[in-house]
Amino acid sequence: MxxxxxxxxxxxxxxxxxxxxxxxxxxxxxxxxxxxxxxxxxxxxxxxxxxxxxxxxxxxxxxxxxxxxxxxxxxxxxxxxxxxxxxxGEIDLAAVDAAADWRDRIRLLALDYRRMLVRHAWMSPSAGQYLNIGPNAIAVGQKIHDTVAETGLSLDRRPSAMSAVFQFVYGYGTIESQFGRRAAEAGMSQDEFYVDSVNAFRDDPDLTEQVEGLKEILDERTSHDSLSVVWDRDFGYALDVLIAGIEVMVAREAEAPDGTRK
The missing domain is CATH 1.10.10.60 (Homeodomain-like)
Incomplete structure (x- = not known):
């Protein structure tokens, strides 16, 4: 016991x-x-x-x-x-198995992991406190390992690639879930909470100079009808960047003479 x-x-x-x-x-x-x-x-x-x-x-x-x-x-x-x-256990490993290649498998694993973190806002602050060695957690970890192994990266580079992708997902899902929790506690939708908080930031006279350099990006982000569109767009593009980075690193390893790395 x-x-x-x-x-x-x-x-x-x-x-x-x-x-x-x-x-x-x-x-x-x-x-x-x-x-x-x-x-x-x-x-x-x-x-x-x-x-x-x-x-x-x-x-x-x-x-x-x-x-x-x-x-x-x-x-x-x-x-x-x-x-x-x-x-x-909410991560659909059967769908991952049915995906066409390692790129799609990474995308499916990452998306399901993010959705799980957002559905359960308590999950991300709990994860680091326990060993996470239950049968479902081990199955997900094994699937992540197997998928990254398919990329062609050498064994000692795979942990770094797994960290790059899935620590990003953990961080992204944590911020998204906690933002949703704060909006709910305020009795507001995420869209209302986001616009209100951005306006408070922009309208503060003590922050005028700092905000000026961010005006373009703030205007772009608040121009969408739904914050969920921004969450999904930014996540998808960031994931594409990480996958492209893995492809580049695989190519570098393949081109390096005598197993040396660039």
Missing amino acids: VKAADRAKNPARSSVWLEKRAARGGGGPAGLDRDRIVAASIRMLDEEGLSKLSMRKLATELGVTAMSLYWYVDTKDDILEYAMDSVY
């Missing part, structure tokens, strides 16, 4: 997926199982965020006592690890 103190003492070896959990005696509460607990936790996280999740509130949502949850999980960390792995 992984307790909170154990996690703090040895975080590199603390995960619900490494835990050898002792079987509970007797039977668990009727109608309750781990899948139902995880589904309810994801709903709560999506609606209320990380700070509002607790064993007590989760039990109330499920209509059971808090002690009932301990038949299936030992800590809130366990629940978060299960929830994180569950949403990794």
Whole structure:
């Protein structure tokens, strides 16, 4: 059983997926199982965020006592690890397999990863706190590795290429999801929130000089009817830039004499 103190003492070896959990005696509460607990936790996280999740509130949502949850999980960390792995399962690996080549596979993986982060704003701040070694997370990581291997990059260059693409996606999806969360908390649509915040920035007399150099790009970005159009356009183009960069680096490796690199 992984307790909170154990996690703090040895975080590199603390995960619900490494835990050898002792079987509970007797039977668990009727109608309750781990899948139902995880589904309810994801709903709560999506609606209320990380700070509002607790064993007590989760039990109330499920209509059971808090002690009932301990038949299936030992800590809130366990629940978060299960929830994180569950949403990794939203990435459509079958569609990736059906794609024409590694470029399309990278695009599909990146787009699904971004969408997952945006749907679940709690996911990106959680990801770095846990090992992410559940079955869905490992399957996604394996697919990313296999796809980058198809590019032709040498083994020692693949981690850098994976980082370039998927750390970009993580950052982009995090900013997009947190922007959406802030707009929702303000009771505004993303379009309203964006235009209002840009205007506040532009109308501040103390920022006049700094804003002048950004006028052209700000005008372009606020000229669209929907901020989602801008999110999608910028993401797609940035991803194309990264894929083109991988192609260039593959070509450089192929042209370098005697395995040297330029």
